[in-house]
Amino acid sequence: MSSETILTFRSGKLMLELSPAIGGAISAFRWYAGATSSPILRDCHGALEKVLDAASFPLVPYVNRIRDGRFVFRGREVRLEPNLAGDPSPLHGQGWLNPWHVQEATETRATLSFRHEVGEWPWVYEARQQFSLDESSLLLTLICQNLSGEPMPCGLGHHPYFPCGPHTRIHTDVTAAWTIDEKVLPVDKVLAEGRYALRDRLVCSQDLDNGFGGWSGEAQMSDPAWPFDVRLSSPDARFFQIYSPSSGGIFVAEPVSHANAALNASEADWPELGMRILDPGEEMSLTMQLDVIPK
Numbered sequence: 262m263s264s265e266t267i268l269t270f271r272s273g274k275l276m277l278e279l280s281p282a283i284g285g286a287i288s289a290f291r292w293y294a295g296a297t298s299s300p301i302l303r304d305c306h307g308a309l310e311k312v313l314d315a316a317s318f319p320l321v322p323y324v325n326r327i328r329d330g331r332f333v334f335r336g337r338e339v340r341l342e343p344n345l346a347g348d349p350s351p352l353h354g355q356g357w358l359n360p361w362h363v364q365e366a367t368e369t370r371a372t373l374s375f376r377h378e379v380g381e382w383p384w385v386y387e388a389r390q391q392f393s394l395d396e397s398s399l400l401l402t403l404i405c406q407n408l409s410g411e412p413m414p415c416g417l418g419h420h421p422y423f424p425c426g427p428h429t430r431i432h433t434d435v436t437a438a439w440t441i442d443e444k445v446l447p448v449d450k451v452l453a454e455g456r457y458a459l460r461d462r463l464v465c466s467q468d469l470d471n472g473f474g475g476w477s478g479e480a481q482m483s484d485p486a487w488p489f490d491v492r493l494s495s496p497d498a499r500f501f502q503i504y505s506p507s508s509g510g511i512f513v514a515e516p517v518s519h520a521n522a523a524l525n526a527s528e529a530d531w532p533e534l535g536m537r538i539l540d541p542g543e544e545m546s547l548t549m550q551l552d553v554i555p556k
Contacts, residue, residue, distance in 0.1 A: 270368065275292060284358060287302060287421075289302070300424050302317055304316075312357050317419060334414055337383070369394045403417050419516055421514060426484060429465045429483070430484070439474075457473070467503075497546070517547075
């Protein structure tokens with residue numbers, strides 16, 4: 262099956278559309294009720310051409326930023342060039358910027374894959390996304406396997422965009438937040454209070470682009486204008502990222518396996534920051550489930 266194929270799935274009132282050639286991204290996830298429909302994840306408003314216009318995309322084999330595009334792993338210095346115009350720090354790995362291959366597709370399930378050969382990221386790996394849609398939820402599992410003959414650092418995440426307005430709320434439990442500098446890199450770890458509290462708070466236009474630790478693994482999103490509530494869960498993710506631009510319209514709620522810029526910390530700190538090391542042939546995975554709950 263061609264990697265340029267657009268895949269569409271329906272189950273009950275839910276419709277999912279995947280664009281494998283554009284970063285293995287979700288291009289639509291919508292709720293249908295008769296002749297009307299509502300976006301669960303943000304709308305792309307036309308054929309998806311750029312991954313940053315997607316409804317969601319995969320983060321592999323690391324999430325968020327690497328300070329100065331440089332880190333050291335067991336005596337080897339790794340340097341990566343910026344991969345997003347206007348941002349000096351490379352971010353989110355390679356998967357979101359490359360086409361994925363359709364390994365399997367049925368009426369309600371699909372598997373996409375991406376293989377990375379040695380390059381600036383000096384390890385070979387294969388990433389897979391497994392999608393499963395039913396009448397009430399979308400389950401997505403992201404997997405990365407180290408195909409190199411030596412250990413490889415690895416982290417995973419999901420990057421879903423949600424529509425929002427002045428009454429959209431999020432409710433989740435976190436214990437800590439990282440303040441950021443002008444390059445959106447972490448500075449200080451603080452208690453998740455006040456500006457950084459995420460329990461039953463308005464989430465649109467909040468001017469946030471912060472990472473959070475001690476995440477409960479579940480978040481509820483709601484809005485009086487939506488015909489449903491959304492529950493996001495990712496039981497293996499210990500970290501959470503919120504992007505809520507002051508311009509409004511959308512927010513991002515990312516379940517992630519490690520903290521922003523974790524690769525820049527010493528390897529001794531990686532377990533606390535969530536960074537994994539995969540031995541040759543070893544793999545790790547991170548699930549995200551979106552439950553759509555009718556009102």
